[in-house]
Amino acid sequence: MRIELADVTVRFGDQTVLEDIHLTVAAGERVALLGPSGAGKTTLLRVIVGAVPPVTGWIRVDGLDPFGSRSEVTALRRSIGCVRQRDDLVPGMTARTNILAAAAYQWRLIDWLTVLRGAVPRRYVRRLTELARRHEIEQLLPASVERLSGGQRQRVALVRALLTEPLLLLADEATSGLDPVRAAEVIEHLLQTEATVVATTHDLAVASCFERVVALRHGRVVFDGAVPEADDLSRIYGRALVAERVT
Numbered sequence: 729m730r731i732e733l734a735d736v737t738v739r740f741g742d743q744t745v746l747e748d749i750h751l752t753v754a755a756g757e758r759v760a761l762l763g764p765s766g767a768g769k770t771t772l773l774r775v776i777v778g779a780v781p782p783v784t785g786w787i788r789v790d791g792l793d794p795f796g797s798r799s800e801v802t803a804l805r806r807s808i809g810c811v812r813q814r815d816d817l818v819p820g821m822t823a824r825t826n827i828l829a830a831a832a833y834q835w836r837l838i839d840w841l842t843v844l845r846g847a848v849p850r851r852y853v854r855r856l857t858e859l860a861r862r863h864e865i866e867q868l869l870p871a872s873v874e875r876l877s878g879g880q881r882q883r884v885a886l887v888r889a890l891l892t893e894p895l896l897l898l899a900d901e902a903t904s905g906l907d908p909v910r911a912a913e914v915i916e917h918l919l920q921t922e923a924t925v926v927a928t929t930h931d932l933a934v935a936s937c938f939e940r941v942v943a944l945r946h947g948r949v950v951f952d953g954a955v956p957e958a959d960d961l962s963r964i965y966g967r968a969l970v971a972e973r974v975t
């Protein structure tokens with residue numbers, strides 16, 4: 729999905745959180761949104777999904793307005809998958825049920841009944857099997873999510889986001905709290921999808937896995953291009969922040 733933002737400014741009360749954002753992401757592109765805490769990364773994702781309205785500017789996702797008519801909003805929400813900062817898997821439920829619940833808004837009664845019996849509705853069987861294999865969570869599906877490690881939970885959250893075949897995948901700090909090896913694995917899995925991907929991160933090592941980096945600072949785009957070298961970043965953020973790997 730192609731994303732276009734022009735002249736987007738967001739304020740919360742007196743605080744300007746995003747200022748004059750101009751950004752175009754081509755269909756199929758993979759973009760890391762890099763920046764220190766409070767830079768406005770999550771807010772930018774929330775603008776794209778229509779959760780936070782800008783005070784100026786406009787947004788189009790595949791030509792649709794996330795703040796437009798009900799049919800536009802419904803079409804967009806069905807085409808967008810999200811992996812959140814702290815995965816919001818439901819405790820007490822298995823990984824399989826958590827993943828299937830993502831498709832709940834598309835369910836018919838027969839699907840609900842199938843899931844209540846502990847099975848996968850027929851129309852999701854093939855896709856769940858394929859995704860579970862690709863993202864190496866087949867063995868984890870029957871496990872209660874509390875028993876999974878952070879990296880396993882993030883892979884379950886990723887499969888949950890992909891089950892509905894999103895054209896746009898938004899990942900908000902999908903690797904936070906993971907060690908560098910597990911973080912790299914999650915990113916590798918994230919980048920296997922054919923969807924357009926926009927992923928926020930504090931971490932330059934994570935950002936460097938992407939073909940394009942958009943860096944935010946104090947709500948403004950301060951870099952947009954191929955993965956910057958550390959020297960470029962030190963100009964952008966100052967040496968102290970780079971030393972902390974933009975945390």
Ligand SMILES: Nc1ncnc2c1ncn2[C@@H]1O[C@H](COP(=O)(O)OP(=O)(O)OP(=O)(O)O)[C@@H](O)[C@H]1O
Pocket residue numbers: 740745763764765766767768769770771772928930
């Ligand atoms: N709903 C809200 N109401 C008021 N202020 C908010 C709201 N959401 C975010 N903010 C503020 O906007 C600023 C940017 O927040 P945002 O979560 O977008 O930053 P971020 O770059 O994603 O940070 P982090 O990496 O820590 O998640 C912060 O100062 C935050 O406190």
